[in-house]
Amino acid sequence: MYLYGTISDVVELTPSVRLYEIKLYERISASPGQFLMLWVPRIGEIPLSIANLEDRGLWLIIAKKGRVTTFIHENFDRGTRVFLRGPLGRGFSVKKEFRKCLLVAGGYGLAPLYFLARQLKDCGITCDALLGFKSVREMFFVDEFKGVCTNVYVSTDDGSYGFKGLVTDLLDTSVTLEAYDAVYTSGKELMMLEVVNRCSRRGIRVEASLERLIKCGVGICGLCSLDPLGLRVCKDGPIFTGEVLLKLRDFGRYWRDEHGRKKSIEER
Ligand SMILES: Cc1cc2nc3c(=O)[nH]c(=O)nc-3n(C[C@H](O)[C@H](O)[C@H](O)COP(=O)(O)OP(=O)(O)OC[C@H]3O[C@@H](n4cnc5c(N)ncnc54)[C@H](O)[C@@H]3O)c2cc1C
Structure with a gap:
């Protein structure tokens, strides 16, 4: 349909x-x-x-x-x-008792987090956002995030706008992770791995939006399956908790090409 x-x-x-x-x-x-x-x-x-x-x-x-x-x-x-x-697929989970959340996004990873930020605002949950771009030329949606978040911090790799460096550097310079009930992240997988590791070390709830090649979208073809748990990004994800992600050998390391062959995440 x-x-x-x-x-x-x-x-x-x-x-x-x-x-x-x-x-x-x-x-x-x-x-x-x-x-x-x-x-x-x-x-x-x-x-x-x-x-x-x-x-x-x-x-x-x-x-x-x-x-x-x-x-x-x-x-x-x-x-x-x-x-x-x-x-x-499954979306982000938001609990009624959450008061303050953090969004960490890079590039077009902003897309699902903007929708989430609007929903959090509607639920009376405040949120801050860390947004990362390659340069000011690649920057978008900052004003839209400012419209729904309390604080928005921007980084660019080349320093052409905001903080010069990676969006994960803002975790050290701009916010205190312990102040948040949950952290949601979407963007490059190595960036998300860093966010998940940092949150998990501090016992903070974290969820990430995973990307793999998706063909059927309904859990049949197996192209987006993740080792060793056999979870499928299209059906069991694309949103996974940090707890689950850290049990996956593939997270931050491998993806499957259109033939199902495993490739290093660096090759994508
Ligand atoms: C759950 C999910 C949500 C997504 N949301 C968005 C979104 O909101 N906006 C957006 O622009 N893109 C999004 N993507 C990625 C988007 O689906 C791919 O960029 C697109 O399929 C590429 O198709 P193409 O035919 O243009 O590129 P292709 O010719 O198929 O490939 C070009 C390059 O992109 C890589 N690529 C292809 N598919 C993906 C993929 N799924 N993930 C990562 N790299 C890929 C290939 O390895 C290749 O290097 C999402 C992917 C997933 C799995």
Whole structure:
């Protein structure tokens, strides 16, 4: 069963990242962290996080990477009809007793955390955000996060905006991890590994959004399975707790290519 929608606006966020605002033909409900499969006929189907969902308005943030995402950037515009499957997977877990949370994101990893930040605000939970980019040219959504978070700290690798360094360096310079009930992270896997390690050492609840190649999206094909627990990113994730992630040999080390072969995470 596909969901149908029409693109109502396209916003160029950076030279390689665009926000696609879509009007769905029907109302759906989803939790932050869940994803949709966007099917582009004759080109391919890819997983994308829900960056926002309000009434029938859906936001997808798409970084130009390869075959499908380049086709979308070059051909999708206002009025383009889109075909989606989902929402799929498990989202972030938010507990009523949480008072203050921290979001740590890099690049298009901002997408699921923006949706989460809005939900936390709606639940009366305050949150701070650490956002990392390669440079000011690659920076986006900082004002949107400022609209829903109490404090937003930005890092750039080259120092062209905010703190010069990695987003994980901000964990030392800008915040005290112990002040948060939970930490949520999404972005490059080695960055998330660092966040998960630091939180786990201090006994702080942490959840991360994992990326693997996803084909079926419903737990059948096994392409996104994780050793040694056999968990599937599309069905058991993409959000996993730090406790589970640290039991996975694959986390921060390996992913599977389109043939199921294991490759080092550095090769992605
Ligand atoms: C749960 C989930 C949520 C995602 N959310 C978003 C999002 O909100 N916005 C966004 O821009 N992208 C997101 N992605 C990544 C996106 O699905 C891939 O960038 C996309 O599938 C690449 O397709 P392509 O045909 O353009 O690239 P391809 O031609 O297939 O590949 C180009 C390069 O990208 C790498 N790649 C392909 N698929 C993935 C993947 N799933 N994860 C990491 N690297 C990949 C390949 O190894 C290759 O190096 C998400 C992925 C997952 C699993």
